[in-house]
Amino acid sequence: MTGPLALLDSASLYFRSFYALPDSMTAPDGTPVNAVRGFTDTIARILVDRRPSRLVACLDADWRPKFRTDLLPSYKAHRVAEEVPEGSDVEEVPDTLTPQVPIILELLEAFGIATAEAAGYEADDVIGALAIREQDSPVEVITGDRDLFQLVRREPTSTVVIYVGKGWNKAEVLGPDEIAEKYGIPAGNAGPGYADMAALRGDPSDGLPGVAGIGEKTAAKLITQFGSLQELIEASNAGDSRVPLKTRLRLTDAADYLAVAPTVVRVAADAPVEQSRPDTVPSEPADPDKVAELAERWNLGRSVERLLAALPKS
DSSP: OOOOEEEEEHHHHHHHHHHHSOTTOBOTTSOBOHHHHHHHHHHHHHHHHHOOSEEEEEOOSOSSOHHHHHHOTTTTGGGEEEOOTTSOOEEOOOTTTTTHHHHHHHHHHHHTOEEEEOTTOOHHHHHHHHHHHOOSSOEEEEESOGGGGGGOBOSSSOEEEEEOTTOGGGOEEEOHHHHHHHHOOOGGGHHHHHHHHHHHHOBGGGTBOOOTTOOHHHHHHHHHHHSSHHHHHHHHHTTOTTSOHHHHHHHHHTHHHHHHHHHHHSOOTTOOOEESSOOBOOSSOSOHHHHHHHHHHTTOHHHHHHHHHHSOOO
C-alpha cells in the first residue's frame, strides 16, 4: 500500500526548530545550526512516523505577495525589516537563523528531497496548489500554522493537517471531523468554513484586522448558520432578521476589509508551482559525498545519521 504525499511548510518548521533548540548548537566555525538540525530531525520523524511515499518541502518565493498587499496593505506589515519598492520586502528574521536557510536547502538537494515554490507566492499557496491538484494519494500537510486548516477535505482525495505548533511529540492530526469539533464548523464544510471564519475573526499575527467585536466563537457560529461568509454578508445587507443588528452594523463598518479578506486568506490554488525534482522519497541520498561533507562542515552528524536511517529501504 502506498503512503501519503507529505507537504512540508518548510519555513514554519525551521522557524519552530530555531526557537525550540538552543543556539549553542554550532558548526566548527561558530555558525549556529539549531534550525538545520531541528528541521533535519523533523523530516526524519515524518519519514519514520508517517511513512510517506512522496514528500515535498514547500518554500516561500515571496513571503508577502504583492497581490495580497495590494488588497490589504497591513498584511504581515509588522514583520517587514526593509521595504523593497520594486521587489519583495525583506522579512524580519533573527540574525542567527538567516545563514542556516541555505544550509537547509543544500542538505535537501544532497539528499534528493524535492522542493517546490512559485514565483510571487507563499509556501501556503504552493501547498494548497499541490494538495488540491492531487488525485491519487492521501495528502498530509505538516505545519505549525493554522492557516492551512482550510485545506482539510475528504474528496476527491483525503487531506489532513498535521499540526506541530506544540512540537512533533504533541502533533495533532486534524481532518474535517477534528476541525469541526475544534471550531464548531460542520465537517462537510470544514476547510472552506475555516477560511471564512479566519477572515471574519482576523489574525493579528498576519496583520488581518478581522471584524471588530467578532471573535472566534461568534465567527464560527455565523459561518455555520449561514454556510459561508458571502451568504452571511448578503443576508446582513438584506436586513435578514437572523443577523443581529449589532452584528449587521459591525459587518457594514468592516465592508472594505470583508471585500478583500477572502482573497487574502485563501490559498491561491492556481499558483504556478515549480518543483526541483520528482517527489518520491529517496531510498538513498542523491549525492552521498555532499551529504557527508555537509554533515562534517556544519556539525550535523547525529541529525544526518537519523535522516539517513529514516530513508525507506529499497
